[in-house]
Amino acid sequence: MALPEIDLPVYPDECDAYGHLNQASFLSLFERARWEMLMRGPGWDVFSRSGAWPAVRKTVIDYHAAAFPGDVLRFQQALTHHGRTSFTMRQTARRVRDDTLIATAEFVFVCVNRDGRPIAVPREFSDFMSPRKAGADAQRLTVNGVNLAVEVRGEGPSVLFIHGYPMDRSIWAHPMAMLDGFRRIAPDLRGMGQSDAPDLGYSIETYAGDLAALLDALGVDEVVLCGLSMGGYIAFEFLRRWRRRVRGLVLMDTRAEADSPEGKRARDTAAAPAREGGASAIADSMIPKLVGPSTRTEEPEIVEQVRAMVAATPVPGIVGALGAMRDRPDSTADLADLDGLPTLILVGEEDEVIPPARARAMAEAIPGARLVVIPGAAHIPPLERPTATTHALLEFLRAIP
Ligand code: MLT
Numbered sequence: 001m002a003l004p005e006i007d008l009p010v011y012p013d014e015c016d017a018y019g020h021l022n023q024a025s026f027l028s029l030f031e032r033a034r035w036e037m038l039m040r041g042p043g044w045d046v047f048s049r050s051g052a053w054p055a056v057r058k059t060v061i062d063y064h065a066a067a068f069p070g071d072v073l074r075f076q077q078a079l080t081h082h083g084r085t086s087f088t089m090r091q092t093a094r095r096v097r098d099d100t101l102i103a104t105a106e107f108v109f110v111c112v113n114r115d116g117r118p119i120a121v122p123r124e125f126s127d128f129m130s131p132r133k134a135g136a137d138a139q140r141l142t143v144n145g146v147n148l149a150v151e152v153r154g155e156g157p158s159v160l161f162i163h164g165y166p167m168d169r170s171i172w173a174h175p176m177a178m179l180d181g182f183r184r185i186a187p188d189l190r191g192m193g194q195s196d197a198p199d200l201g202y203s204i205e206t207y208a209g210d211l212a213a214l215l216d217a218l219g220v221d222e223v224v225l226c227g228l229s230m231g232g233y234i235a236f237e238f239l240r241r242w243r244r245r246v247r248g249l250v251l252m253d254t255r256a257e258a259d260s261p262e263g264k265r266a267r268d269t270a271a272a273p274a275r276e277g278g279a280s281a282i283a284d285s286m287i288p289k290l291v292g293p294s295t296r297t298e299e300p301e302i303v304e305q306v307r308a309m310v311a312a313t314p315v316p317g318i319v320g321a322l323g324a325m326r327d328r329p330d331s332t333a334d335l336a337d338l339d340g341l342p343t344l345i346l347v348g349e350e351d352e353v354i355p356p357a358r359a360r361a362m363a364e365a366i367p368g369a370r371l372v373v374i375p376g377a378a379h380i381p382p383l384e385r386p387t388a389t390t391h392a393l394l395e396f397l398r399a400i401p
């Protein structure tokens with residue numbers, strides 16, 4: 001169930017001499033919205049009932065547009081980080097009349113007891129605030145300063161599945177269910193799926209660091225990396241830093257090159273509609289890039305699944321991933337060094353983001369790499385053509401010595 005939205009009017013006494021809502025009143029409206037939200041949930045004594053008080057440690061407010069007396073502002077709130085004693089809440093205020101984004105704010109809280117010592121965030125509050133649950137099949141682990149949802153299935157040599165942008169671990173549902181004989185590990189990257197979505201701190205290095213820390217937490221030393229698109233960019237970074245831990249590599253619908261100057265500019269342009277209109281504003285334009293004509297005509301339910309996945313991605317995760325991809329290093333020089341590492345390149349025949357010719361060129365640059373082209377799939381083969389994709393994975397994994 002979604003958290004309640006709170007509508008609050010702007011009164012004249014909250015405005016400055018020019019009639020704009022002033023900064024102090026902004027702050028109190030954000031606070032009022034939080035208490036109102038708790039009133040409609042576990043009650044505003046949810047903290048004091050467990051002897052805790054949420055002490056504000058940090059506040060960041062971005063002002064986007066002015067608000068005036070008579071405006072009604074709609075506040076939405078979400079938990080973007082949940083630790084043992086601390087949590088971070090992101091709030092947005094939009095004018096109800098025209099849906100203009102007025103301000104966004106991030107508040108970091110630490111729960112303290114009467115002596116000012118940190119204590120656990122009350123369970124009742126967490127349950128109310130955490131629509132981003134891990135899901136029935138997943139667990140949550142805090143690593144590298146972020147709480148990640150991760151699904152782990154099976155026993156045997158480990159395979160780490162790294163999804164692309166703006167996706168989540170659900171794209172791996174088929175290989176996760178079917179690859180018997182392997183320990184399958186599929187996390188949601190920070191900022192996507194059911195993992196925490198901090199406002200800042202995204203880079204390809206950070207994603208790779210999260211994954212290494214996650215493997216440590218799971219007690220896994222060596223893995224086969226299987227990265228799709230942005231997941232491939234992360235796999236290259238993981239290899240640069242932890243090559244010793246990698247037994248094999250699957251690069252799906254991905255490339256080694258960095259973004260061109262135009263590509264970098266396009267990342268910045270792509271972030272704007274998400275910032276303004278939320279993730280659903282980019283879902284429609286992403287669909288033709290992610291799923292191919294075959295899926296669009298034959299499997300409308302997959303199109304809807306992808307649309308819902310994109311629309312559910314937190315905006316900080318979208319903006320963070322776009323910046324991380326824009327700034328990623330070029331990995332082409334690393335390809336020749338993969339000599340000796342069992343490598344499979346897999347690509348959807350209809351992929352326009354990474355056309356098969358590009359995947360073929362990458363396969364030719366990696367000594368000994370195999371190429372598999374999946375007919376009828378575009379940018380997300382494990383979702384569009386799951387049986388063929390899982391079959392190719394299984395053949396490859398079984399052949400790794
Ligand atoms: C992805 O699927 O991860 C993205 O399309 C990659 C990219 O935009 O470069």
